[in-house]
Amino acid sequence: MTIRGEAPGRGSPAQATDSLADLLGRIAARDAAAFSTLYKATSAKLYGVVARILPRGDAAADALQEAYVRIWEKAGEFDPAKGSPLAWMATIARNRALDEVRRVRPGSLEDLPESFEPAADEVDPLAARERSEGLVKLLNCLQALDEEKRAVVLLAYYRGLSREALALRFGRPVPTIKTWLHRSLAQLRDCLAS
Amino acid sequence: MTVTPDDDFAAAEYALGTLDPSERAVMAARRLREPDLDEAIRAWEARLAPLAEAAGPIEPPRDLLPAIEARIRSATPEAPGNAAVASLRRSVTRWRAAAIAASIIAGVLAVGFIAREATREAVPHEYVAVLQKDAASPAFAITVNLDTREFTVRPVAATAPPGKAYELWLIDPKIGAPRSLGVIAADSATRRANLTQYDRAVVEDATYAVTVEPPGGSPTGQPSGPPVFVGKLIPVGP
Numbered sequence: 001m002t003i004r005g006e007a008p009g010r011g012s013p014a015q016a017t018d019s020l021a022d023l024l025g026r027i028a029a030r031d032a033a034a035f036s037t038l039y040k041a042t043s044a045k046l047y048g049v050v051a052r053i054l055p056r057g058d059a060a061a062d063a064l065q066e067a068y069v070r071i072w073e074k075a076g077e078f079d080p081a082k083g084s085p086l087a088w089m090a091t092i093a094r095n096r097a098l099d100e101v102r103r104v105r106p107g108s109l110e111d112l113p114e115s116f117e118p119a120a121d122e123v124d125p126l127a128a129r130e131r132s133e134g135l136v137k138l139l140n141c142l143q144a145l146d147e148e149k150r151a152v153v154l155l156a157y158y159r160g161l162s163r164e165a166l167a168l169r170f171g172r173p174v175p176t177i178k179t180w181l182h183r184s185l186a187q188l189r190d191c192l193a194s
Numbered sequence: 195m196t197v198t199p200d201d202d203f204a205a206a207e208y209a210l211g212t213l214d215p216s217e218r219a220v221m222a223a224r225r226l227r228e229p230d231l232d233e234a235i236r237a238w239e240a241r242l243a244p245l246a247e248a249a250g251p252i253e254p255p256r257d258l259l260p261a262i263e264a265r266i267r268s269a270t271p272e273a274p275g276n277a278a279v280a281s282l283r284r285s286v287t288r289w290r291a292a293a294i295a296a297s298i299i300a301g302v303l304a305v306g307f308i309a310r311e312a313t314r315e316a317v318p319h320e321y322v323a324v325l326q327k328d329a330a331s332p333a334f335a336i337t338v339n340l341d342t343r344e345f346t347v348r349p350v351a352a353t354a355p356p357g358k359a360y361e362l363w364l365i366d367p368k369i370g371a372p373r374s375l376g377v378i379a380a381d382s383a384t385r386r387a388n389l390t391q392y393d394r395a396v397v398e399d400a401t402y403a404v405t406v407e408p409p410g411g412s413p414t415g416q417p418s419g420p421p422v423f424v425g426k427l428i429p430v431g432p
Contacts, residue, residue, distance in 0.1 A: 153210070
C-alpha cells in the first residue's frame, strides 16, 4: 500500500482504511484524489451493473461516465443511514443505464477531453465487509418467490428487460407479467419490512 | 409520506426499470414535483440496490477515468459552493432526460433482443447463492459463472473455528457422493475454476454445502460431519 503525496490544503492522504463512505465525504468537499481512488475501487462493479443493461460498449461507457460525474456532483447527498455507499452509487449508475435503454437511439456523444495523469495508488475499500447484510436479506426474500417470478424480477433488475421483453421471454401476455411484477414486488416489500 | 397503492407500484416499477419509456418519463417528471412520490421511488431503489452487489465486476474501458476527471474539473467552479447553481443544473439535466424519453415511443422489444444477442458473449451467465445455517445466519455468498465454471465465495459473517478450516462441497444426486471444491477462506474471497469438470445441470441444480474440517481440508475426501452452511443457486442473468 503506497500513500500518495498529500494534496496541498486537502484533508488527509489516502490510506488503506479509507472506506467508500469516507471517500464520498472527501469528494463532497471536492477532493479530486479521493474521486480517483473511489473510481478505481468501484468502477468495475458499476460497469458490471451498466454493461449488463447496455450491450453496446460505447453506450455502457457513456453511462458509466455520466454516473461518475453525477456521483461527483451528488456525493454530499449520500446518506449512510439509507444504505451502503456502493448501493447508492450503483443506483445512480443503473438509473443512467435505464434512462439510456428506455430510449431508442443513443444519446449525443460527449467530446472526450484530453487525458491527464491519474493518481497512482492502490486502495481497495471494497475489501471492507460493509456491504453484505442488505444483499443477504434481499436474497432471502427473493428465495421465497416462485422460481419464474424471481427470474422476472432478476432479469428486469440485471438486464433492464422491459415488460414486453419479459412477456416474450416467458411466453406470457404483458398484463400477466405486470401482475407478477406487482405481486412479487409487494411480497418483497413485506418480506424486507418484516 | 403516503402515496396511493398504484403510485407505489409505479414507483417500484420505476426503480426496477420495467416502465415503458413514456411511463418512465412521466414518473421522472412527477418526482420532481411530488416529494412523496420521490420518496417512494427512493425507498424502492434502496430495497433493490443490494442486488447490484451480486453483479460480478466487469472492467470498464481504460481511458474512462481521465475523461471523467477532465469533465468534473471543467464542471467544478474555481470557488466551489454555489449549491443553487449545481442544483439547478441537475434539475435541467433531469428535465432534459425526461423530455427526451417522453418524445420517443419505444422500440423496447428490439432493444431487448439486441441486448440479449450482443451480451451473450460479453456478460457471463451468473448464479448466486447464500450459504447459511438458517435465514438469520448467512455465512458465505457464492457467485458462479456458468461460462467459465468459475466460482467466487465471499464470507458474509463467517469466522473460522479455531484450528479448523471451512471446506466447500458440491452435492447432487447426479454425481453421487459429495465432491470437494476445496478449502475456502473465512476472511477473504476465494476464487476457483474447479467446477469445470461438472455438467451445467449439476452446477445449476446442486446444493452447495460447507463443513468444518481439519486445516487443509477433509483427510478422507468426504465431509467429516454434517454441513454447517448450505445454499442453492439462483440465476442473476442472462
